[in-house]
Amino acid sequence: MxxxxxxxxxxxxxxxxxxGGGGLASWALIAGNETVDGIGGTVHATYVPLAxxxxxxEGVAIGIRDRLELSYAHQRFxxxxxxxxLGLGRGFSFQQDxxxxxxxxxxxxxxxQDSLLPQIAIGVQxxxxxxxxxxxxxxxxxxxxxxxxxxxxxxxxxxxLVLGGTVRLTxxxxxxxxxxxxxxxNHYSAQFEGSAGLLxxxxxxxxxxxRTKPDNLxxxxxxxxxxxxxxxxxxxxxxATAAYVDLGDIATIRHQRGALLSLQANF
Amino acid sequence: xxxxxxxxxxAATPVPPGEQPVDPYAAADAxxxxxxxxxxxxxxxxxxxxxxxxIVDSLVSRAIVDPRIAExxxxxxxxxxxxxxxxxxxxxxxGGCRYSxxxxxxxxHNLGIQTKDFNAxxxxxxxxxxxxxxSPFAQNRLLAKxxxxxxxxxxx
Ligand code: HEM
Numbered sequence: 001m002x003x004x005x006x007x008x009x010x011x012x013x014x015x016x017x018x019x020g021g022g023g024l025a026s027w028a029l030i031a032g033n034e035t036v037d038g039i040g041g042t043v044h045a046t047y048v049p050l051a052x053x054x055x056x057x058e059g060v061a062i063g064i065r066d067r068l069e070l071s072y073a074h075q076r077f078x079x080x081x082x083x084x085x086l087g088l089g090r091g092f093s094f095q096q097d098x099x100x101x102x103x104x105x106x107x108x109x110x111x112x113q114d115s116l117l118p119q120i121a122i123g124v125q126x127x128x129x130x131x132x133x134x135x136x137x138x139x140x141x142x143x144x145x146x147x148x149x150x151x152x153x154x155x156x157x158x159x160x161l162v163l164g165g166t167v168r169l170t171x172x173x174x175x176x177x178x179x180x181x182x183x184x185x186n187h188y189s190a191q192f193e194g195s196a197g198l199l200x201x202x203x204x205x206x207x208x209x210x211r212t213k214p215d216n217l218x219x220x221x222x223x224x225x226x227x228x229x230x231x232x233x234x235x236x237x238x239x240a241t242a243a244y245v246d247l248g249d250i251a252t253i254r255h256q257r258g259a260l261l262s263l264q265a266n267f
Numbered sequence: 268x269x270x271x272x273x274x275x276x277x278a279a280t281p282v283p284p285g286e287q288p289v290d291p292y293a294a295a296d297a298x299x300x301x302x303x304x305x306x307x308x309x310x311x312x313x314x315x316x317x318x319x320x321x322i323v324d325s326l327v328s329r330a331i332v333d334p335r336i337a338e339x340x341x342x343x344x345x346x347x348x349x350x351x352x353x354x355x356x357x358x359x360x361x362g363g364c365r366y367s368x369x370x371x372x373x374x375x376h377n378l379g380i381q382t383k384d385f386n387a388x389x390x391x392x393x394x395x396x397x398x399x400x401x402s403p404f405a406q407n408r409l410l411a412k413x414x415x416x417x418x419x420x421x422x423x
Binding site: 006007035036037038066110111112113114156157158159160199200201202 | 382386406412418
């Protein structure tokens with residue numbers, strides 16, 4: 001087994017859910033610097049300050065032979081002042097643990113430049129949210145839930161483009177922080193994640209992502225999430241990402257826009 | 268008889284100065300492993316033959332001392348490698364050269380090249396192209412031609 005050796009940025013960056021991807025959307029790329037001959041991984045810390053809330057995510061991912069990815073992330077969603085307004089208490093936080101696995105099924109996003117076949121992967125994420133009582137009080141059905149996704153990612157080198165699309169079967173309310181399923185809908189729905197980026201240099205990827213989400217809870221309408229990002233490979237082992245994010249309305253509080261700042265170590 | 272034919276074929280293709288003789292093979296542009304890009308814009312973006320010569324010389328000079336892959340180049344015909352690589356890049360970039368070298372699978376057979384080695388060479392090439400001030404977009408167009416050759420170069 002040999003460590004390292006992947007081309008810059010081709011392991012993607014860590015999503016807030018821990019999987020290799022963009023910041024919000026899961027991609028078909030396998031995390032870590034390893035190739036088909038080795039093992040690699042990532043460690044990430046992400047901070048998302050929004051107008052009235054903030055989200056942090058820390059996690060690790062292991063990539064095995066550029067084929068299988070195993071990930072773990074811990075999220076903390078701080079309600080800051082809104083917590084008091086919602087009757088939860090100032091600084092009340094929702095947390096969740098997310099355990100993920102992703103398997104590359106076909107294609108190589110970078111090598112297959114002579115065909116349109118993208119890199120294709122399937123993934124699963126098991127979410128465990130910590131606020132059962134509150135989740136049930138706001139109409140959520142479960143504090144635990146499993147997402148399933150199919151992701152396709154293609155690097156179009158001749159155009160310097162990175163394109164991705166993901167279909168996710170999910171019941172998650174606000175990524176799962178507010179539980180799974182609810183009083184309005186309690187069934188799986190197919191949601192879409194799209195990403196597009198331009199390789200401005202071999203170290204810098206500029207792009208955007210769009211992610212639809214279910215709307216399961218009566219008490220508050222849930223919006224799509226989107227971002228505009230710049231991911232920079234500072235070194236082979238360190239990627240820094242800065243993004244503008246718009247998560248829409250969250251738990252009746254309007255217009256949750258802000259930043260996404262992420263540091264990722266790759267090995 | 269076969270030995271005689273091979274000897275005749277070898278005699279028919281003179282060995283360029285400084286190079287070792289190689290076993291006879293059928294030369295063809297198709298051996299370059301990809302078709303050329305259309306038009307001359309990319310050729311200009313690479314500063315034509317002088318630019319490609321500088322890039323290949325810088326690539327080879329980097330590769331043979333790159334601790335990740337230097338071992339693979341030990342004892343190989345580096346003079347021939349420089350010449351055929353220049354032809355290949357010129358051909359692929361629309362510079363109008365003929366490629367006289369061997370095909371990719373045959374050239375790299377038994378060298379034990381792994382994915383990591385391939386990516387290391389790409390890394391050296393990117394540095395060589397950047398030094399020549401080829402824009403990242405133009406660089407990626409050449410890389411798009413070379414990337415699928417990994418399937419012929421890497422042993423697996
Ligand atoms: C797309 C990538 C590559 C291209 C386009 C390429 C191109 C070439 C060409 C044109 C030749 C000479 C063919 C001939 O003598 O007729 C050659 C030979 C050679 N290449 Fe590559 N190569 C690639 C990848 C690699 C890699 C990754 C390595 C090692 C890290 C490597 C190591 C060698 C060596 C050692 C030779 C000399 C073999 C011999 O003389 O028997 N090449 N390559």
